[in-house]
Amino acid sequence: MAPVPTERDLRLDLFRGIALWLIFLDHIPSNAVSWITIRNYGFSDATEIFVFISGYTAAFVYGRAMREHGFLVGTARVLRRAWQIYVAHVFLFAIYLAEIAYVAHSFENPLYTEEMGVRDFIKDPDVTIIQALLLKFKPVNMDVLPLYIVLLAGFPPMLWLLMRMPSFALALSAALYGLAWYLGWNFPAYPTGSWVFNPLAWQLLFVFGAWCALGGSLRLARWIGARLTRMLAVAYLIFAFCITLTWYFPHLAVYVPHVVSNVIYPIDKTNLDVLRLLHFFSLAVLTVGLVPYGSPALKSPLFWPAIVCGQHSLETFCLGVFLSFAGHFVFTEVSNRLLTHVLVSLAGIVIMVAAAALVSWYKRIERRGAGPRPPATMPGLAGGDAS
Numbered sequence: 001m002a003p004v005p006t007e008r009d010l011r012l013d014l015f016r017g018i019a020l021w022l023i024f025l026d027h028i029p030s031n032a033v034s035w036i037t038i039r040n041y042g043f044s045d046a047t048e049i050f051v052f053i054s055g056y057t058a059a060f061v062y063g064r065a066m067r068e069h070g071f072l073v074g075t076a077r078v079l080r081r082a083w084q085i086y087v088a089h090v091f092l093f094a095i096y097l098a099e100i101a102y103v104a105h106s107f108e109n110p111l112y113t114e115e116m117g118v119r120d121f122i123k124d125p126d127v128t129i130i131q132a133l134l135l136k137f138k139p140v141n142m143d144v145l146p147l148y149i150v151l152l153a154g155f156p157p158m159l160w161l162l163m164r165m166p167s168f169a170l171a172l173s174a175a176l177y178g179l180a181w182y183l184g185w186n187f188p189a190y191p192t193g194s195w196v197f198n199p200l201a202w203q204l205l206f207v208f209g210a211w212c213a214l215g216g217s218l219r220l221a222r223w224i225g226a227r228l229t230r231m232l233a234v235a236y237l238i239f240a241f242c243i244t245l246t247w248y249f250p251h252l253a254v255y256v257p258h259v260v261s262n263v264i265y266p267i268d269k270t271n272l273d274v275l276r277l278l279h280f281f282s283l284a285v286l287t288v289g290l291v292p293y294g295s296p297a298l299k300s301p302l303f304w305p306a307i308v309c310g311q312h313s314l315e316t317f318c319l320g321v322f323l324s325f326a327g328h329f330v331f332t333e334v335s336n337r338l339l340t341h342v343l344v345s346l347a348g349i350v351i352m353v354a355a356a357a358l359v360s361w362y363k364r365i366e367r368r369g370a371g372p373r374p375p376a377t378m379p380g381l382a383g384g385d386a387s
Contacts, residue, residue, distance in 0.1 A: 017310030055209025
């Protein structure tokens, strides 16, 4: 049986918190500050970071529960967390729609409903609500939680397999990824189309994160630390950066050979393109070298804001969705100057940090009043709260 990690790795909270900030910045339409996010300098973005870490933390929490209490108890805990996220998604959906509808009505600007993808709800609210409960209808910026609900709901058998035959489980996940690509499998969306994040493809990164948590990272340590691996990672990141430059400066595209363009395009986010995976892996290789496990710097106050957001990722993500639309409203109705972009972006991150700190404080108070408790597990969107 694969080992289940027992010590908390603050790097996961740190980079999950940073990913939440990047997602918030990217979710604000036409936000100038979003130019600092990684999506503008390579093929992957914060979504890959978030999915990988969520898979890792899910294995961290529920792998131990499954090992100590059996498959049924471990499955029950995973499904309980999936239900919690589903409930959060429903509340987020209702309040988010209320926010958009109120702004659109108050400022007599129907473009808000079209930009946020809620026009169908305004036209046919009864049908749309049912489709939303079935996770088929999703307004703009609300595609992430349904993805995690599906990934968690299908995780127990994969976790059981990962703990017994990790290599076979990872190969099985890769096979499903390949079939989704080859056969065009995806979940249907409402009113048309399919899911923006195909769970049948994105499950590979989630499972890979779990595989790393259950001993895979130790198997890869020698390869990750090799000089050749790091050189290849740097070379690939440079290649990706050069390609992305052509997206913003089209005249540079003439320097990209046609054979390269024919091979790499389109770079599909919906089905987690291989080029995006390689970009994420390259970033991960360099990050592991720059921020080693147990680094004293992780306990620095400088990193606390991101870490506390990463530790309470569900609350932080939901708040970020509201704040991103609020930022869009400010840019549209108040001011669209660069200074406004900077102030709104900073204010949003500060509010997210303050909210996460408040949640952390409440949970510490609850622990003090509840008597002795078992050791805290790693909280988060996929991993669940400490209990």
